[in-house]
Amino acid sequence: MINGKKIRLRHAERADLPHFVRWLNTPETRQYLDAVYPFAMVEEEQWFENLLKDREHYLNFFVIESIETGEPVGNLGLHMVDQRNRWTELGIMIGDTANQNKGYGTDALRTLLRFAFETMNLNRVQLRVHDDNLRGIHVYERCGFVHEGTLRQNLWKNGRYHDTHIMAVLRSEWK
Numbered sequence: 194m195i196n197g198k199k200i201r202l203r204h205a206e207r208a209d210l211p212h213f214v215r216w217l218n219t220p221e222t223r224q225y226l227d228a229v230y231p232f233a234m235v236e237e238e239q240w241f242e243n244l245l246k247d248r249e250h251y252l253n254f255f256v257i258e259s260i261e262t263g264e265p266v267g268n269l270g271l272h273m274v275d276q277r278n279r280w281t282e283l284g285i286m287i288g289d290t291a292n293q294n295k296g297y298g299t300d301a302l303r304t305l306l307r308f309a310f311e312t313m314n315l316n317r318v319q320l321r322v323h324d325d326n327l328r329g330i331h332v333y334e335r336c337g338f339v340h341e342g343t344l345r346q347n348l349w350k351n352g353r354y355h356d357t358h359i360m361a362v363l364r365s366e367w368k
């Protein structure tokens with residue numbers, strides 16, 4: 194377990210998959226993910242089998258669990274880790290709308306950053322965020338991420354193009 198204040202990060206079990214599918218099919222959550230098609234359980238099971246075969250990827254994918262309830266509330270993955278240049282790109286979701294805005298995302302990100310910099314010895318953590326994800330941007334800035342650039346109109350959503358912002362935090366800034 195990697196313990197934060199409100200949440201802990203742990204590795205995923207097969208029993209988590211129904212939660213992942215439910216979260217990915219929740220419109221308010223999925224609108225900010227690069228998800229277009231509905232998710233089926235069978236697809237998630239296949240994804241998980243592939244994840245288990247890729248040990249590094251599996252180890253760097255975490256379930257966010259509420260310390261208070263012991264229930265999974267989201268997940269957080271380091272989608273790639275560049276070992277030579279010491280950076281990674283993360284993705285996060287707090288799945289059920291009832292669990293959003295409760296401080297879980299902020300605590301999960303702070304916990305992950307501490308782990309990434311102090312344990313994994315990474316130097317840079319980056320992410321991509323849609324321009325209309327104002328809550329996400331607010332939370333990332335609070336955790337030390339700064340805006341580095343914009344991929345203009347690289348996203349078609351709800352009948353119009355959107356920008357995607359690249360944000361990152363360096364170990365020297367985080368300290």
Ligand SMILES: CC(C)(COP(=O)(O)OP(=O)(O)OC[C@H]1O[C@@H](n2cnc3c(N)ncnc32)[C@H](O)[C@@H]1OP(=O)(O)O)[C@@H](O)C(=O)NCCC(=O)NCCS
Pocket residue numbers: 221222223225226285286287288292293294295296297298299300320321322323326327328329331332
């Ligand atoms: C983005 C996300 C990870 C944030 O986690 P969270 O647990 O909901 O966020 P927290 O409770 O830690 O913090 C929420 C903050 O955003 C603020 N906020 C909420 N809605 C907002 C909005 N529309 N605009 C600006 N700020 C907003 C809250 O007021 C709070 O800030 P405060 O503590 O200063 O008042 C989570 O909401 C989520 O997974 N959303 C759906 C999927 C997603 O967006 N994933 C990230 C893709 S890049």
